[in-house]
Amino acid sequence: MHPMLNIAVRAARSAGNLIARTIGQSENFEVAQKNKDDLVTSIDKQCEKMIAETLFKSYRDHCILTEESGVLGNPDSEYQWVIDPIDGTTNFVKGIGHCAISMALRHNGKTEVAVVFDPMMDEMFTAARGEGAFLNGRRIRVSSADSLDGSIIGTAFPTRHRDRMNAYLEIFTRLINNCADIRRMGSASLDLCYVACGRLDGYLEQGLKEWDFAAGELILREAGGLATDFLGEPNYVKSGNIVSGNPTMVRNLIKLCDPQSLDAILR
Numbered sequence: 001m002h003p004m005l006n007i008a009v010r011a012a013r014s015a016g017n018l019i020a021r022t023i024g025q026s027e028n029f030e031v032a033q034k035n036k037d038d039l040v041t042s043i044d045k046q047c048e049k050m051i052a053e054t055l056f057k058s059y060r061d062h063c064i065l066t067e068e069s070g071v072l073g074n075p076d077s078e079y080q081w082v083i084d085p086i087d088g089t090t091n092f093v094k095g096i097g098h099c100a101i102s103m104a105l106r107h108n109g110k111t112e113v114a115v116v117f118d119p120m121m122d123e124m125f126t127a128a129r130g131e132g133a134f135l136n137g138r139r140i141r142v143s144s145a146d147s148l149d150g151s152i153i154g155t156a157f158p159t160r161h162r163d164r165m166n167a168y169l170e171i172f173t174r175l176i177n178n179c180a181d182i183r184r185m186g187s188a189s190l191d192l193c194y195v196a197c198g199r200l201d202g203y204l205e206q207g208l209k210e211w212d213f214a215a216g217e218l219i220l221r222e223a224g225g226l227a228t229d230f231l232g233e234p235n236y237v238k239s240g241n242i243v244s245g246n247p248t249m250v251r252n253l254i255k256l257c258d259p260q261s262l263d264a265i266l267r
């Protein structure tokens with residue numbers, strides 16, 4: 001295993017233990033609202049600290065970008081870790097056992113290794129660039145679905161961009177009328193991993209942050225999948241608007257979003 005992947009797996013496991021021990025027990029941790037409908041807990045911060053300590057012990061000169069603390073370490077390093085200590089904090093607070101630790105390592109801007117760990121399912125998704133994607137050590141691939149008909153699609157409502165809700169709901173209506181069913185599971189990094197291992201045939205969401213998708217995107221790509229923005233371009237890295245699946249499903253999903261709804265989303 002790539003040595004940096006090894007360290008990331010170790011860090012994810014120790015933070016995962018803490019998540020598994022405390023999930024849903026809000027009497028044992030603090031909950032605060034960062035923004036409207038956007039929670040953070042003392043466990044998010046504790047996980048972040050544990051992960052940063054583990055990484056810095058081996059790689060003192062690296063930079064770490066985390067959701068809750070921003071930039072840590074050497075901001076000029078060629079190596080940057082992008083970390084979401086709990087992706088799915090609302091699920092975590094509510095005791096809904098679907099959340100993950102998401103860690104990606106970029107070298108000169110290119111994602112080299114990725115880990116997404118679901119401590120409740122004990123599922124470790126990993127990838128190293130050019131070496132495939134794995135779930136608990138077994139190789140994974142995207143589904144071979146080639147039509148929306150019969151497909152299961154993951155998504156999320158733009159609750160933090162309410163101005164886009166109506167436009168999104170137009171797409172949602174078109175989606176539910178064309179696929180078998182939809183899932184809104186509450187953890188973007190796991191959504192991407194679920195596409196990577198074929199549990200979902202596609203997934204789309206808007207307004208994600210880089211810690212939500214940095215790791216899941218590499219895992220998806222190494223599993224034969226594709227992520228684009230709503231126009232089929234790679235610009236999702238900046239916009240956080242992401243459409244994913246195998247290449248045919250991405251094409252099908254993009255076709256479904258009509259120009260009028262897109263206008264409002266891309267504004």
Ligand code: IPD
Pocket residue numbers: 039084086087088089090156157185186187188189205207208212
């Ligand atoms: C959120 C989750 C959720 C997605 C949101 C993210 P957080 O991350 O990934 O599924 O719909 O856009 O912000 O806040 O739980 O780390």
Ligand code: CA
Pocket residue numbers: 084086087088188211212
């Ligand atoms: Ca997140």
Ligand code: CA
Pocket residue numbers: 044067084085086087088089
């Ligand atoms: Ca988070």
